[in-house]
Amino acid sequence: MATSSGLLSFQKVSKSFDQSDILNDFNLDIFDGEFFTILGPSGCGKTTVLRLIAGFESPDSGIIAIDGQNVNLVPAEQRPVNTVFQSYALFPHMSVADNVGFGLKMSGVAKSEREQRVQHALELVKLSGFEKRMPTQLSGGQKQRVAIARAIVMRPKLILLDESLSALDYKLRQQMQMELKQIQRQLGVTFVYVTHDQEEALSMSDRILVMNNGQAQQIGTPRDIYEQPVNLFVARFIGEIxxxxxxxxxxxxxxxxxxxxxxxxxxxxxxxxxxxxxxxxxxxxxxxxxxxxVEDAPNDSVxxxxxxxxxxxxxxxxxxxxxxxxxxxxxxxxxxxxxxxxxxxxxxxxxxxxxxxxxxxxxxxxxx
Missing domain, CATH: 2.40.50.140 (Nucleic acid-binding proteins)
Structure with a gap:
């Protein structure tokens, strides 16, 4: 058994691909019920962290723990984690309701309970009445809502979101940012969000991890990250400075x-x-x-x-x-x-x- 002060813990985790280190002695604690964002430029290691949490990759060394349990050897399908992908990954031949309820069906949940949970999930993402529509009849924003509903209906301990709003236009992305945060607060589930968009991270997160070259540069609240960057990389990466x-x-x-x-x-x-x-x-x-x-400058000012x-x-x-x-x-x-x-x-x-x-x-x- 692994111990952790958070719901999710990385303890001295290392990971390399093709003899190139992506993470080296990486440590992280994410707490129950928070909206946690991993922010950084392309190639910084943030997606690798997400894939390690989901179980799509295994660490070379170190421990990944969820709720105090070492999950290094637990396969992805047995982890209390659901992932919302950038590509939505909806089944094109299934209705909205069937897409959302697919995981429940595979888990053997009774039909009556399944229908009730699907309906509740669709209400949360404001898609009541869309149950019978097919993915081809949905807009990009609606497809994103279906993908989110499919994740939350499983009632996982962690929901992972991999640049999930990047395909949406600016105004819709702003709207979905607010809705995602509202959904997270209503459910009280821990969201781990990966993005390279600084504005998105600042507006949605309880805490932010800024990464570069596989290293944690700073972890803090949006205000801490923006107003008190610990180094020049964080200062320059977050907004203008x-x-x-x-x-x-x-x-x-x-x-x-x-x-x-x-x-x-x-x-x-x-x-x-x-x-x-x-x-x-x-x-x-x-x-x-x-x-x-210049002529208005006070004489005693510096x-x-x-x-x-x-x-x-x-x-x-x-x-x-x-x-x-x-x-x-x-x-x-x-x-x-x-x-x-x-x-x-x-x-x-x-x-x-x-x-x-x-x-x-x-x-x-x-x-x-």
């Missing part, structure tokens, strides 16, 4: 330091202990920056000067590409203010850039 190289000049208080950034000395905050001369990265999201005309290179109107925001010292380009995003006639700066306009103290995130340069 501005990275300023800086040097610590002195300590000014608990977790407060004076740093030299772009030739300007400015106070920054860091929850790590830093010393004079330490080289750090000061990280700022585009929405953290504030832009003003900021950077630059000029506008590009401007984009996105409806809610005006996004700017600004060139500052050393030809560095930074991005700023501001909520559009239609009542301010001076808000829309011109290309080549000289501007002053600053941010509110404490909005920056500082990491040591060694944190790659």
């Amino acid at each position: 501005n990275v300023f190289d800086a040097t610590i000049v002195s300590k000014t208080g608990e977790f407060a330091y004076l740093a030299e950034i772009q030739g300007v000395q400015k106070q920054v905050h860091c929850n790590q202990k830093l010393a004079e001369g330490d080289e750090v990265h000061v990280l700022l999201r585009p929405e953290d920056l504030r832009i003003e005309y 900021g950077f000067f630059g000029h506008i290179k590009e401007r984009s109107y996105t409806g809610q925001t005006l996004d700017s590409l600004i060139e500052v010292a050393n030809n560095q380009e930074i991005r700023a995003s501001e909520f559009f203010n239609e009542d301010d006639p001076d808000f829309d700066y011109r290309i080549d306009q000289k501007v002053w850039i600053n941010w509110v103290d404490g909005w920056e995130h500082v990491i040591k340069k060694s944190a790659l």
Whole structure:
């Protein structure tokens, strides 16, 4: 028997293909009832993790445990796990009801109970009345709902979703993100979702694992991942980020330091202990920056000067590409203010850039 603090546990799991390491001493705990997302670029190992959970692959070493039980030798069909694939994998010759109830039928569930559970699953995915339709009569979103219903009807401990919304158009994908989260909360079942879409991960997850090169880079809540990335890979992979190289000049208080950034000395905050001369990265999201005309810059403020290179109107925001010292380009995003006639700066306009103290995130340069 394996022990675990979570519903699902990877304990020093390694996996290689063709003598190439995909996972090496990989550890992970996923807790009962959470929506957990594995996020990372193509080839980072996230699909391998999913296939190991499902039982489609076996680890070379280490232990995979579900509910405290070692499942290394348990075949896929005997694990309390169901998978929703990107391709839907519906049986084209079966109706919606028969597709959803197929697993129950193969498990020997009585017809009356089977029909009741199928109906409940279809209600959850908002497909009541579609029982007799064939897959060819369904839209992409409806097929996705059938695939989800087929997974939840089995009442597994874990539902795995492999880039399950990537084939849908943008608006439908957003709608399905909300519905998936609602279904997960209603059922209280653990969902493990694999995606390379950062927005999707942030909007749906209780916790996120960011992976790269088979390694866990960071595990945390969406807010932790976005606002407090532990290294440059996570910072750059999740949304847009501005990275300023800086040097610590002195300590000014608990977790407060004076740093030299772009030739300007400015106070920054860091929850790590830093010393004079330490080289750090000061990280700022585009929405953290504030832009003003040069002539409007307060005399006693500390900021950077630059000029506008590009401007984009996105409806809610005006996004700017600004060139500052050393030809560095930074991005700023501001909520559009239609009542301010001076808000829309011109290309080549000289501007002053600053941010509110404490909005920056500082990491040591060694944190790659």
